[in-house]
Amino acid sequence: MQVAVKLFAHFRNNRFKKEVRTIAPGVTVGAIVTELSIAEEEVGVVLINGRHGSLDQALAEGDILSLFPLVGGG
């Protein structure tokens, strides 16, 4: 199945802004993070379709996964 992965802030460095990836059913956010060589403790916010998610959450067909380091400001 296909999901879109979006990266933000320094997670983009030497990676990408947005990529559509084919994954097996049951694959978790954590597995994708590991595959991208991002340390789990560096992940500040996980959004799945704009809602807060967690590293152990499995993705579904068509999900948009957005990964952020801790950011703040405003």
Next chain:
Amino acid sequence: MADRIYRVNMSDLTSTIEDVPEAWAGHGGRGLTSTIVAAEVEPTCHPLGKHNKIVFAPGLLAGTYAANSGRLNVGAKSPLTGGIKESNAGGTAAQFFARLGIKALIVEGKPEKDVLYCINVKKDGVDISEVPELKGKGNFDTINAIMAKQGENTAVISIGPAGEMKMAAANISVKDPEGHIRSAGRGGLGAVMGSKNVKCIAIEADDSSEVQIHDPEAFKAAAKVFAKGLIDHPVSGQGLRTYGTAVVLNIMNEAGGLPTRNFSAGQFEGAEKISGEHMFDVIEERGGKTSHACHKGCVIQCSQHYHDKDKKFLTSGFEYETIWAMGADCEVDNLDQIAEADHLMDDIGIDSIEFPVAVGVAMEGGLLPWGDGPGILKLLKEDVAKGTPLGRLLGSGAAVVGKAYGITRVPVVKNQAMPAYDPRAVKGIGITYATSPMGADHTAGYATATNIMNVGGSIDPLKKEGQVELSRNLQAATAAIDSAGLCLFVAFPALDIPECFGAIVDMLNARFGLSLTGDDVGALGLSILKTERGFNLAAGMTNKDDRLPEFMAEEQLPPHNVLWDFTGEEIDAFWDF
């Protein structure tokens, strides 16, 4: 030398230097400006009349080597909200005040003569000079004129044409170390300064004296722990320094809480083009500076130098709120146009939240098409700067513009425009907008941190549970941080790193020889909120002013299709303390 209160009476152009009354001794920054305004300003007075007073105060830690302690707090009765107002900015003024031993400068009265004045604050007192040559001048010309006359190392607080014209969205500018501008933006304080014919305040540098510290060793140790916390936390030590405050634009867009097209949607198609990540790339490509400190001792450095296409300096202090307001809210996806507007708004001296949000409301009324960046620049240059009837209308803020155009979707609380987080999709910030005595103000209790960014814990932004308590705790903590004169961004590490919060308390204790606990600091924050609310109630506001606009309970915000669903009773519970 004990700190003193400097008082300037613009009615008879005299000044006095006074001892600090006991009741004010434990206050600084916002706590002090609000205490003085509540004590000395008749709440029902006209904000632009002779009975209003404007108070400038450095924070309790200003002038020390505590990192990020250079915020200047300004307070008065607001011509925008009709309530008490405190707005703060970086720049060099607060540290200069502190080194001169000035705990607060109170400017009161109103001159008979129709001429502009400069208040010159010096080691040996204050003098007031006429500056007719600065009439109608922008903030940059004003700052340059003062530097030419009194030396580059002079701190300057000034107003532009918007303040002279007493627009309700006029701000106050504070010169940064390089002659650029930081702004005490909100609530029309520039109009109050303008109503007293004060074009500028020039503060002499006094490098010969230092602020007194009761226990220098303990202070040094605490300051070290504090600075380490700021550098170690990813938000203050990494994200803000690299991408500026616009680092949060993308996360607000992804979370569906980025107010778009005058608060009619929560996501903007052009978000990427106005994001912090894009800004970083543009700055690198054009040889600007991606990080820059707005005052000496700032280790976060969220400011920047943004260059234009010809690689020439265009603006600095280019903030998320500004970029969002003219960007997503007016649907302009061109960062260069927004940067030019930022420079113009600095020069004219108008709040870069209130003005573009007012334009968004006017766009809804048909003044300009959505996304018309050049049209907005033209409005700034030809209408606001020159004070045409249209310029004065837009300079009166979003609420007035909504009335003029017969619009129901007007995003204000207490007549102050909402900033860059839609309360339907970030419910915690909605409680802050509703209850803050300042009107809709994200800085008053930044619940977005815990709702969206997982800082200080996490609370579901789309649910009501825990939001009132969160907003109350953050508003109290913020009032305390504003009183210390610290940059609000120290809250990110302070919320997550206990030693960093403890170091703030330790620095206050070491500076003044006190033995405050963390609870005492929280209690100070709550008491400041009560003082401010007391002023508003005495000015005629009620709990019914603590409400969000009706449309937010009736128009669903895409993409989550959420409504604002707090009852009045639930909001009023905020004040149960």
